[in-house]
Amino acid sequence: MSLSPDHDAAWRGFLRSSALLLRVLDAELRAEHGMTHRTYDALVQLSEAPDRRLRMKELAEALVHSPSGLTRVVDGLESSGYARREVDPANRRATLVVLTPAGLAALEAAWPTHVRGVKRHFADQVSREQARVLAEVFGAINADLDEV
Structure with a gap:
């Protein structure tokens, strides 16, 4: 079984552009x-x-990212004062992660950087019609994967 040349090119393009885009957005936020x-x-x-x-x-x-290393991410949120852990009162065995006011302020400060990066590296490269098609395509893919 193989992919058509168009499907193969689309798949490879998706993989490369998504990896590069996330890398650039990460570098800008850092x-x-x-x-x-x-x-x-x-x-x-x-x-x-x-x-x-x-x-x-x-x-x-x-x-959006892989959940592996989530404990380290939450540890970092806590050490930065962006979130805190609480015992879930509805299920004492579960842990809640709660956004703090400092976390919300950090998000609000970083949001313009993120949006600027998405606009520059994605939206400015894609026409409205292409964006509509991409939204439809990825919506169908997500709907299929949500069933898995």
């Missing part, structure tokens, strides 16, 4: 805010969660 893209991702997920808190398992599932 340079301007001393924050990794993984940290930014965790802060975004926490900021969008109800009451700005998630169980560790929920945070792992929500992250």
Whole structure:
């Protein structure tokens, strides 16, 4: 079984551009805010969660990046004062990660850098029509993978 040349080119292009884009966005966040893209991702997920808190398992599932090393990421959030761990009162065996006001402030400071990078390295390279097609394509892929 093999891919068509068009599918192979699309797949390889996706892999390379997504890896390069994440690398560049990470470098920009590190340079301007001393924050990794993984940290930014965790802060975004926490900021969008109800009451700005998630169980560790929920945070792992929500992250764009691989959940491996999540404990280290949360340790870093805690040591920076961006989040704290709490025992989940609904399930004393579960740990909640709670966004702190300092974490929200750090996210709000880093957000313009992230958006500027996404605009420059992605949106400025893609027409509105191409973006619509990409959104449709990745929506279909995500819907299929959500079923797995």
